[in-house]
Amino acid sequence: MLVHYLRYLGGNLMIIAAGFVSFPVMTRLLDNHQFGILGYYEAWLLVIAGLLKLGAQHAILRFYPHQGSARALRRFRTNYLLLPLALSMLLWLVCAAIVVLAIARFPVAEQPILWILIVTLPLMIWSSFVEAIMYALERSDISLWLKTVWRWSELALVLLTIAMIERSALGVFSARLVVLIVVAAWLTWWFLRWCRGRIARPSRAPIVAGMAFGVPMMFTELVSVLFGFADRILLRALTGSFTEVGIYTIGYGLAMAVAAVMGRTLSEAFLPTALRLYKASGAAAVVELKREMLDIWVLVVGLASALLLCVGQDFLVLLAGQDKAASAPVFVAISIAMVWSSLFTIAQYGLLLQRRALRVLVITLAATVLNLALNVPLILAWGVTGAVAATLLSYAFLALVQLWQCPAELRYLPRLRRLAGSALFAPLMLVVLVQIDYFGAASPGSRLLVGTMTVLVPAIGLAALDPTLRARIRRILAARVTP
Numbered sequence: 001m002l003v004h005y006l007r008y009l010g011g012n013l014m015i016i017a018a019g020f021v022s023f024p025v026m027t028r029l030l031d032n033h034q035f036g037i038l039g040y041y042e043a044w045l046l047v048i049a050g051l052l053k054l055g056a057q058h059a060i061l062r063f064y065p066h067q068g069s070a071r072a073l074r075r076f077r078t079n080y081l082l083l084p085l086a087l088s089m090l091l092w093l094v095c096a097a098i099v100v101l102a103i104a105r106f107p108v109a110e111q112p113i114l115w116i117l118i119v120t121l122p123l124m125i126w127s128s129f130v131e132a133i134m135y136a137l138e139r140s141d142i143s144l145w146l147k148t149v150w151r152w153s154e155l156a157l158v159l160l161t162i163a164m165i166e167r168s169a170l171g172v173f174s175a176r177l178v179v180l181i182v183v184a185a186w187l188t189w190w191f192l193r194w195c196r197g198r199i200a201r202p203s204r205a206p207i208v209a210g211m212a213f214g215v216p217m218m219f220t221e222l223v224s225v226l227f228g229f230a231d232r233i234l235l236r237a238l239t240g241s242f243t244e245v246g247i248y249t250i251g252y253g254l255a256m257a258v259a260a261v262m263g264r265t266l267s268e269a270f271l272p273t274a275l276r277l278y279k280a281s282g283a284a285a286v287v288e289l290k291r292e293m294l295d296i297w298v299l300v301v302g303l304a305s306a307l308l309l310c311v312g313q314d315f316l317v318l319l320a321g322q323d324k325a326a327s328a329p330v331f332v333a334i335s336i337a338m339v340w341s342s343l344f345t346i347a348q349y350g351l352l353l354q355r356r357a358l359r360v361l362v363i364t365l366a367a368t369v370l371n372l373a374l375n376v377p378l379i380l381a382w383g384v385t386g387a388v389a390a391t392l393l394s395y396a397f398l399a400l401v402q403l404w405q406c407p408a409e410l411r412y413l414p415r416l417r418r419l420a421g422s423a424l425f426a427p428l429m430l431v432v433l434v435q436i437d438y439f440g441a442a443s444p445g446s447r448l449l450v451g452t453m454t455v456l457v458p459a460i461g462l463a464a465l466d467p468t469l470r471a472r473i474r475r476i477l478a479a480r481v482t483p
Contacts, residue, residue: 014148018155019257020319027250027320029162030169036242037110038169039249043229045117049124050221052091055214056084057132058221062213062275062355063206064136078199079206081129084214088125095121116173123177123184130187133194135272142190146183154179216357223361223368227394230368231375231387238379248384251330254316258335262304263342266297270346278353283409286353290346290412295468297343298414302422303459304339308332309426310433311451314444326384333388336426337395344399350410363405367398425462429455 030038059080065072096118103111134142157175165171232252235245270293277285312335313328320327351360371394378386403411413419433451441447463469 013261015151016257016261018151019254019260022155022159023254023257024319024321025159026162026172027324029167030172032243032246032250032324034167034169034242034246035249036236036245037113038172039232039245039253040236040242041110041113041117041169041173042249043225043232045120045124046225046229047222048095049121049128050218050225052088052095052121053125053128053218053221054084054088054091054211055216055218055221056080056088056210057128058217058357059084059210059214060129060132061136061271062352063210064133074199075203075206077195078202080210081133082199083202083207084210085126085129089122092122092125112170113173116170116177120173120177120180123180127180127184127187130191133191146186150179150183153182213355213357216361217352220357220361220364223364227364227368227371227398230372231379231391234372234375234379235384235387238376239383244384247324247326248330248387250320250324251316251327252334254319254327254331255334255338258304258308259338259342262300262339263345266293266342266346270349274349274353283350283353283407286350286410287412290349292472294343294346294412294414295418296472297346298418298422299463299466299469301339301343302425303455305336305422306426306429306455306459307452308335308339309430310455311448314448314451318444318448330384330388333392337392341395341399344403347413348399348402348406348411350406353410354407359405363401364398366401367394370394370397425459429458 027035063076063080065076099114099118103114106114131143134146154176157179158172161171161175162168166174232245232249235248236242239245270289274286274289277289309332312332313325316328316331317325351357371390374390374393375387378390380386382389403413433454438447438450439454441450
């Protein structure tokens with residue numbers, strides 16, 4: 001488990017590093033209007049891709065025959081991968097036909113973006129399916145270098161394109177498509193090597209089982225995307241301004257980078273291991289895994305929240321420039337919500353282990369409906385600030401309901417004392433820094449340095465006094481020296 005986590009952490013850190021290289025350049029080359037177009041069509045791309053995948057990537061991960069025979073593997077490829085892929089491509093053709101018929105209704109400047117998105121969709125779907133197989137195989141070694149090369153190649157081509165060829169959202173989408181074509185080609189080569197041998201005949205029972213699990217997960221993914229990205233669509237619809245969407249997209253985009261290194265790393269390491277442990281040893285083994293992870297992770301969440309609250313705005317201004325300062329509060333608020341969500345995502349994980357995907361869908365749908373319902377009046381009243389408030393309230397609702405609905409034998413949350421300590425550390429550090437006026441620091445860079453050091457010194461001291469953390473470190477060191 002630790003090896004997988006460190007691999008995913010290393011890969012995600014490299015991806016985040018690419019984001020921190022590209023973010024200051026892109027925010028200076030693209031104005032808020034172009035960022036608004038980029039964020040708006042990215043949201044639609046994710047919504048449609050989530051719908052067309054039919055949840056097959058989740059079924060691949062859930063039903064992979066870890067201890068099956070060669071025959072079971074052939075049946076798996078046919079029933080859980082190739083047939084869902086064929087259905088996805090059929091739905092994609094329908095979408096392409098709709099775009100062909102409706103393209104004239106869109107502004108001329110946005111029509112090339114639509115064509116690029118149509119070509120992007122099938123490549124995204126195929127890549128997602130093959131990556132799901134890698135996750136099921138727990139090939140974190142491949143995922144590490146694939147994601148790193150993918151992200152840095154995309155970074156290089158995007159920056160080259162918007163700097164020298166097309167300084168707009170169209171340039172970004174075009175560069176991403178070129179890289180995606182190369183990645184999809186490599187994934188196809190890897191898949192053909194893995195998929196040696198003849199294909200089995202389709203079987204009704206596994207197809208039905210895969211669809212019964214995957215389709216609810218498709219809707220869960222769809223409403224999850226709407227939960228995270230519908231505010232961009234609503235901002236455009238309710239304010240009529242791509243600039244407002246751009247302000248929100250810049251802050252939300254950097255927050256997602258933080259979520260990638262925090263939540264995604266944890267989930268990628270946890271999910272395959274949890275599935276394997278549940279099949280082999282039952283619920284108690286999964287709860288023990290959660291305890292091992294979350295008793296330490298809650299301390300990381302508290303530290304990250306403090307850094308974001310105290311120096312997050314200065315961090316964004318330093319990266320993006322003073323003209324993008326309006327996005328800083330968005331970044332801080334959404335980042336803190338996502339950091340805490342990473343903890344609750346693991347704490348409540350259990351319904352999917354029991355194949356109760358429909359209930360997961362209902363919970364996520366309820367949170368999404370709440371988000372949409374809150375967004376409309378709050379955006380009309382406060383614009384971007386209203387969208388942020390709706391997101392925070394929806395995240396809190398989702399976390400609490402998911403934890404409540406998690407089966408009791410699979411639920412685990414760190415003790416209230418640890419949770420409260422982590423939650424209170426951030427506002428206490430902010431009060432201290434405000435009272436001392438950041439030691440007189442005025443520029444974003446100096447405030448970032450002073451604030452970070454002021455937060456880290458007491459955090460390190462408190463961590464050194466934590467008996468759970470000390471015991472865990474001693475156990476890891478003992479395991480490394482034991483032959």
